[in-house]
Amino acid sequence: MTTVDATRPVTGGVDTHLDVNVAAALDAIGGLLGVAEFPTTPAGHRRPAEFLASFGTLTRVGVEGTGSYGAGLSRYLRGSGVEVVEVDRPNRQSRRRTGKSDPVDAVEAARAALSGRAQGEGKSRDGNAEAIRALVVAKRSSRSTKIQTLNQIRHLGFTAPEELRSRLKGVSRQHLGAIAAALRPRAGGDPVVFATKTALSLLGHRVLVLDAERERLNLLLGELVKKTAPQLLEIHGVGVDTAATLLVAAGDNPGRIRSEAAWAHLCGVAPIQASSGKVTRVRLDRGGDRQANSALWGVVITRLRSDPRIQAYMERRLKEGRSKPEVIRVLKRYVAREVYHRLPRA
Secondary structure, eight states: OOOOOTTSEEEEEEEEOSSEEEEEEEOTTSOEEEEEEEESSHHHHHHHHHHHHTTSEEEEEEEETTTTTTHHHHHHHHHTTOEEEEEOOOOHHHHHHHOOOHHHHHHHHHHHHHHTSOOOBOOOOOSHHHHHHHHHHHHHHHHHHHHHHHHHHHHHHHHSOHHHHHHHTTOOHHHHHHHHHTOOOOTTSOHHHHHHHHHHHHHHHHHHHHHHHHHHHHHHHHHHHHHHOTTGGGSTTOOHHHHHHHHHHHOSOGGGSOSHHHHHHHTTOSOEEOOBTTBOOEEOOOOSOHHHHHHHHHHHHHHHHHOHHHHHHHHHHHHTTOOHHHHHHHHHHHHHHHHHTTSOOO
C-alpha cells in the first residue's frame, strides 16, 4: 500500500479540450506523480482536482485555455481555493522535436506553473466583464451579418430586372433594408421578378430584425458598462463599445494585471526591445489583445480629430522626424496608462 504525504506540495497541469481534460501532477522538484483523463462535465471538473490533491497539498494548477475550453474547470478550481495559472500553448519548435500528445501537454503545463515560466492569473469569467463579453460577441455577429446582408441586397439589386433595379438605385444603406422589406412579391408573373423580390424582401426583413437586436444589445451593454466602470466613460474618446472591449480584455479579476506596464503589454502597445550590437531600437508589439489594441487606436483617432492638444503633439512629433504611425503608437501607450488607472479593482 502506497502512503501519500499529505504535506507534499503538488503542482498540477491540465491540457483542456472540448470533451476531455488531461491532468498531470508534479512534486516540488518536477517529478511526475501521475497523469489521468477526465470528461468535461460538472463531475469531471471535480475529479481532476481530487486526482491532483490525492498526491499531497495542491498549491497551484497550470491550465491551458482558461478563456475557452478550460473556463469551467478554472472556475471550479478557484472556487475550491486553488491558484489557477494561465498557460500558453507549448513552444512549436519544442513540439516538433519531441512530438505532441495530451499527457505531454498536461505535464508541460504543470512544469510551466511550477517553474514560474507561466505566472499570469487566468480570467475568472464570473462577473460583469463576462456578461459584457457575451453581449459583445452577439453585437459583433449582428453587425457583420447586417453588413453581409446589405451587400447581398445591393448585389441582387444590380442584377435584378429593370423595374427592381431602378427602384433600388441610389437608395442609401441606411434605408436599403426597409425598402427591400417593403417589396411585395406576387406569384404568377415573371419568375425572375418573383424570385428576386422574394429574396430581397426576406433579406430586408433580416436587416430590420438585426437593427432591433442591436438596439436591445446597445441598451444592455450601456447599463452593464455604466454599472461596472462608469469612470471609463469619463475618458475623452471612450464610448460604451470601447469601454466594453477594454473591460473584456481586463476580465472580472483585473487585479491579475499587476502593473500599468503589464496592462500595456496585454493591449499590445508596450515597446519591445529589438536592439543588437551598436543598434538600439524598439519595435511594435504584434502580440496582446488585438481587440483592446484596436479600441485604444479608436480613442487616439477620436482625440486627433477633436483635441487641439493632441493635434499639436502630433504636429510637433512629425516635425521631429517621426512618422504618423509611430506617433499614434506612442499615443496609444499614453491612453493605455490612462485607462489602467480607471479599471475597476474590486
